[in-house]
Amino acid sequence: MANLTLVQAINLALIQEMEEDDRIILLGEDVGKNGGVFRVTEGLWQRFGGDRVVDSPLAESGILGTSIGLAMAGLRPIPEIQFEGFLGPAYDQICTHAARMRTRTRGAYTVPLTIRVPVGGGIHAPELHSDSPETIYTHTPGLKVVMPASPYDAKGLLISAIRDPDPVIFFEPKRIYRAFREEVPEDEYTIPIGEARVVQEGEQITMVSWGASVIQCMNAIENCNHSVELIDLRTIAPMDMQAIEQSVKKTGRCVVVHEAPKTLGLGAEIASRIMEHCFLHLEAPVQRVAGFDTIMPYYKLELDYMPDAARITKAVEEVSAY
Amino acid sequence: MANLTLVQAINLALIQEMEEDDRIILLGEDVGKNGGVFRVTEGLWQRFGGDRVVDSPLAESGILGTSIGLAMAGLRPIPEIQFEGFLGPAYDQICTHAARMRTRTRGAYTVPLTIRVPVGGGIHAPELHSDSPETIYTHTPGLKVVMPASPYDAKGLLISAIRDPDPVIFFEPKRIYRAFREEVPEDEYTIPIGEARVVQEGEQITMVSWGASVIQCMNAIENCNHSVELIDLRTIAPMDMQAIEQSVKKTGRCVVVHEAPKTLGLGAEIASRIMEHCFLHLEAPVQRVAGFDTIMPYYKLELDYMPDAARITKAVEEVSAY
Amino acid sequence: MPIKKALNISIEHVSILDENGKFDEKLGKNLIPDEDVVRLYEHIILCRHLDEVAFKLQRSGRMGTYPENRGQEATSVGAVYALEGKDWLVPCYRENAGLYLRGLPIEYVLLHWMGDERGNQIPEDLHITPIAIPIGTQMLHATGLAWASKYRGDGGISCTFFGDGATSEGDFHEAANFASNLDLPVIFLCQNNGWAISVPSSIQSSAPTFAQRGVAYGMHSVQCDGNDLFAMVKVVREAAERARKENRPTFIEAITYRLGDHTTADDARRYRDADTVEAWTKKDPLIRLRKYLDDRKLWDDKREKAALANAKEAVSAAVKRAEEIEPPKTEAMFNSMYETLHDELILQRETMRTSSIGQNPSEIDPAVSLHAQDTTD
Amino acid sequence: MPIKKALNISIEHVSILDENGKFDEKLGKNLIPDEDVVRLYEHIILCRHLDEVAFKLQRSGRMGTYPENRGQEATSVGAVYALEGKDWLVPCYRENAGLYLRGLPIEYVLLHWMGDERGNQIPEDLHITPIAIPIGTQMLHATGLAWASKYRGDGGISCTFFGDGATSEGDFHEAANFASNLDLPVIFLCQNNGWAISVPSSIQSSAPTFAQRGVAYGMHSVQCDGNDLFAMVKVVREAAERARKENRPTFIEAITYRLGDHTTADDARRYRDADTVEAWTKKDPLIRLRKYLDDRKLWDDKREKAALANAKEAVSAAVKRAEEIEPPKTEAMFNSMYETLHDELILQRETMRTSSIGQNPSEIDPAVSLHAQDTTD
Ligand SMILES: Cc1ncc(C[n+]2csc(CCOP(=O)(O)OP(=O)(O)O)c2C)c(N)n1
Ligand SMILES: Cc1ncc(C[n+]2csc(CCOP(=O)(O)OP(=O)(O)O)c2C)c(N)n1
Ligand SMILES: [Mg+2]
Numbered sequence A, B: 001m002a003n004l005t006l007v008q009a010i011n012l013a014l015i016q017e018m019e020e021d022d023r024i025i026l027l028g029e030d031v032g033k034n035g036g037v038f039r040v041t042e043g044l045w046q047r048f049g050g051d052r053v054v055d056s057p058l059a060e061s062g063i064l065g066t067s068i069g070l071a072m073a074g075l076r077p078i079p080e081i082q083f084e085g086f087l088g089p090a091y092d093q094i095c096t097h098a099a100r101m102r103t104r105t106r107g108a109y110t111v112p113l114t115i116r117v118p119v120g121g122g123i124h125a126p127e128l129h130s131d132s133p134e135t136i137y138t139h140t141p142g143l144k145v146v147m148p149a150s151p152y153d154a155k156g157l158l159i160s161a162i163r164d165p166d167p168v169i170f171f172e173p174k175r176i177y178r179a180f181r182e183e184v185p186e187d188e189y190t191i192p193i194g195e196a197r198v199v200q201e202g203e204q205i206t207m208v209s210w211g212a213s214v215i216q217c218m219n220a221i222e223n224c225n226h227s228v229e230l231i232d233l234r235t236i237a238p239m240d241m242q243a244i245e246q247s248v249k250k251t252g253r254c255v256v257v258h259e260a261p262k263t264l265g266l267g268a269e270i271a272s273r274i275m276e277h278c279f280l281h282l283e284a285p286v287q288r289v290a291g292f293d294t295i296m297p298y299y300k301l302e303l304d305y306m307p308d309a310a311r312i313t314k315a316v317e318e319v320s321a322y
Numbered sequence C, D: 001m002p003i004k005k006a007l008n009i010s011i012e013h014v015s016i017l018d019e020n021g022k023f024d025e026k027l028g029k030n031l032i033p034d035e036d037v038v039r040l041y042e043h044i045i046l047c048r049h050l051d052e053v054a055f056k057l058q059r060s061g062r063m064g065t066y067p068e069n070r071g072q073e074a075t076s077v078g079a080v081y082a083l084e085g086k087d088w089l090v091p092c093y094r095e096n097a098g099l100y101l102r103g104l105p106i107e108y109v110l111l112h113w114m115g116d117e118r119g120n121q122i123p124e125d126l127h128i129t130p131i132a133i134p135i136g137t138q139m140l141h142a143t144g145l146a147w148a149s150k151y152r153g154d155g156g157i158s159c160t161f162f163g164d165g166a167t168s169e170g171d172f173h174e175a176a177n178f179a180s181n182l183d184l185p186v187i188f189l190c191q192n193n194g195w196a197i198s199v200p201s202s203i204q205s206s207a208p209t210f211a212q213r214g215v216a217y218g219m220h221s222v223q224c225d226g227n228d229l230f231a232m233v234k235v236v237r238e239a240a241e242r243a244r245k246e247n248r249p250t251f252i253e254a255i256t257y258r259l260g261d262h263t264t265a266d267d268a269r270r271y272r273d274a275d276t277v278e279a280w281t282k283k284d285p286l287i288r289l290r291k292y293l294d295d296r297k298l299w300d301d302k303r304e305k306a307a308l309a310n311a312k313e314a315v316s317a318a319v320k321r322a323e324e325i326e327p328p329k330t331e332a333m334f335n336s337m338y339e340t341l342h343d344e345l346i347l348q349r350e351t352m353r354t355s356s357i358g359q360n361p362s363e364i365d366p367a368v369s370l371h372a373q374d375t376t377d
């Protein structure tokens, strides 16, 4: 057991998996000698050498497309996209090839890769360094999308992602890369993809979130007079609807919290499914506390954009008074 | 008045706007001498010359990025992306630049362009020629997304899109390019972006759809014992929530129909908003009759994938029996 | 020297069996044994016949859009002949002739264009990736596959095929740049057939050659006559050696011509004149190969007839196999989405519904529609 | 001739004022009038000072991430000096010095890095596009802007700035290809500063030059010393003439060096050795310019001191303006989303909520929560 930050937990998972499986190759911009701009791959180039930890040319489609080729040949590439805002050039390779290769070839070719991407706002970063694009990839069949909210989960989920036979986008909430530490077992362990975590049980309101917003939810709950059940989705695609359904059937009320814009943010899918599955149990409309339908503003206004404890608390109070 | 197909209505709108406004330049693959692979730009190269109707190199990011530059300089480019499946390489320019330029520069620069893209399945086309990516662009603040379901609307909406000061994606449902004709006025007219059309009034169930699926809805309604109110969204972003709300508050029941995959398809947003706005009026959970959460299959199975009258009818019956 | 030369570069053009059937003995010597020339000629006859049949299948509604290879067969056939079985072929859609030579059963390609994913279920040992629809994207896969070969040290290389149009896509640039800078064994084989649908190659590049695209990456680059089987074998063999021995990529511009329409959905008469097509018809690889064989008494009309009869038999057997395959089951579109399907997908497959009430028919039971009654008043 | 030359090409390297201050009189003659050399030297002093101040602002938490321009100023200053006011400057983020020369008030760039969009609200007549964060993407805008100039016949051209790393992006390729094939007046100015964050330029291109990237497009390509103000002015002036007169693009590789960290978020000591940096420090454009001026008795320590004092005043006034601007209103993030906001956006702006009940507070009134009571039993 060690007391680790999220960055350290990911780093540890990478080291352990790379020790076990020499089919794993890391590639991306600055992942080598520099250890990544967030130091997530720190020490790996020194440990595993330049054949396995590769500084690539500055080209995201190239990183992803090449990774697809590596994966089709049976290796286990782990490409890093430096910031979520630079997924754009890789979008086409992800959606037209990584997501489709298995079904296009009826299983003759598969693309087992793990795409690591720091995500989300709150760190005073420049433009396009603070977005939350999970909708784009959740709407794309053939992918899995994961986002841990704690160091413990990060290690277990990343190991699952790496071992998964299908392409996984592993979103790393950069706001909590170093925000807190947690006990993380030295040994390898996995957390199944597709299983949510009940962070805290409650009776009156279900709250669903993922990534760094989970921390905002915990802050809101702390100063709240209602009994809130907080679910950390952990995996965004496929979604653990069972966990949500079970909780909402108990509470009858739900608040979903996310950073992405409201319109067609994941909250829309969660709310719709809750309506479909729990209609007769609902006491109030599911509430979405989300980013606004604006471009994520530059950092002077980013905290006005992002859901915080105050906005969450208000929604909780309103939904329970409904 | 002339009796036109959707292709002809678009062609006419392009001609009339180009006659009026010499800031308009068409560009794209095969839009010139060949008149586009669907003949939408037929005769335009011959009429307006190679300076205004330009066959570009085969590069979608290039087409979009160059169009953004043209638009920033005050021209009115109308790029064509040959099929929706090839929007991928243009995604980054659309989302990181076209959608952001106005707000990034607080209005100093704007990007008035109209991106024409044939969309959807049902024509036995090859892979990546049959998708429905409206979610991707509706979730991206800064864009407008339009999809006509008839020749009349196509002309009026396209003219509005061209004159709009912000970037508009104009999706053309290729399945109904030539499926039927309609009276279309010779003169120019506009249909406002953001206004839905009540195709048919009804009392018991609201049905919301757009593009080629509207035709499937009409087929379903024809053989249906319930009084269905059919709303053709026409504009996907921004959505005409007022029209939907008004209808659902009357009927209490709603079925949304679309070709895109269910998960985070636009149906999710519509269902969520209905729950938010009409909770106390809802008699049954909003139903989504959508594409499955699979890759759009090759054409032997495409009709199994797409919502048809039978699936819609079933949903109508079920939702009314609820 | 305040103005000095930073770089000096030249690119060669290779031709061995020219359009008049003139053969360069020096360059062509021992390049292809006689019996192989005969075999490859017969193979092209078969592919040409297949194109005819496929065209008719499409016209009679038995197949969807189909892209003819007619006139370009020497390019892919020469390339594949020069490669080894362990080398990856990473095609676009206009190199069927080469894929068949490698051993891909004809019905796979037919099934693909018949709208059936089983056409892409390529047997593993063939080292062929599926036909790539989005232009330019597959070259990056070739780069990755070559990287894997190098990483494993299995001696394999990759050869990726693409058109003149495809070189305009950013992915081409990134693939070539990765291959060169990471020292990967890739052959970039550009089939410059003059057209990208209706757009002439001069819009894709206004430079004197496409071969100079490779110069950007410091990559060995060469131009050749793509309708010349011998030139193709020579340049690809040299490129393969460069890849295998030095892990260095090569860019090859093979100049050829698309004699047919772009696909069956196209009508080339709309945008190009018959004279040019006519002129290129004379440069057909089959014509000059036949002359080569005739000159050497390796061929005669009887053998030609026999070859055509064989081709007809092979093609009609393949068509039969493609058409007689049982229709795909609807559930097939779900089953290979992931190795393990998630609950929602299983539910959709089992119910063939996305509407929640339909997925849970118990909800339609009037007994549970209490709520509905509660609120209507 | 079965093997013949398809192409022969060479690229020149231009240097006029070398790292030792040696000046090529023949090439440099009449290139820049003395008083302008003085002015540009003073300008670089100002920019250099700004970098120092900006660095400190970031370190003391008064500004976000900031990318220093230190050591590279001659590149953009020379280029902008050689252009006309109607020509578009399409920058990345490491050419502040050139933008200020054009007339962009310093506080715009400061505001940008202070996380304030008003820093991008660039006055129209400056013909400068906003700092581009996604690498490589802005070159396509330059292509479009140049196209508009050509279409309108307004005599303007575009010059786009980008790094060695940016040439690896597909968008660079597409921009250069469009510009060349559509005959557009664009200057592609590659600032090869040796690094893309921690990645050396050899990973972006293993070719002998970056200049040869332009060869791919049949574009005139040239390499020059980017720390040499005179060489910059010469090659950009020639490129501008080529663009204006012939609508032909040019690719320029300006060899320079990033003396500082990539940005304030970076620590270059992690990945490069001090010796190389030390060596490049001696090639600083300021040092050789000072020598040039000294040699010609155009400068002395007194003037240097005065220039620095002026710089300090100008920079601190700009910092003051940037810091004293009123904080942006929250509603600003809504107001410029579209020319006309749609209902949902107005509602979000008015309520600062996305949760529907919060947007419609009447819904919280216990009187309307009947439904809730109905179903809890
Ligand atoms: C990314 C993308 N854009 C557009 C298309 C539509 N399209 C199909 S083939 C083609 C032309 C390809 O030309 P080229 O690369 O020269 O190959 P050829 O067909 O001549 O063999 C186009 C534009 C596509 N398939 N993919
Ligand atoms: C598309 C994209 N990918 C990655 C990044 C992150 N990033 C910012 S600057 C940079 C390096 C740029 O290098 P270069 O083009 O040489 O410019 P320089 O910083 O040296 O001036 C990277 C990788 C980005 N901003 N955009
Ligand atoms: Mg071609």
Ligand SMILES: [Mg+2]
Pocket (backbone or CB within 6 Å): D163, D164, D165, D191, D192, D193, D194, D195, D196, D197
């Ligand atoms: Mg650089």
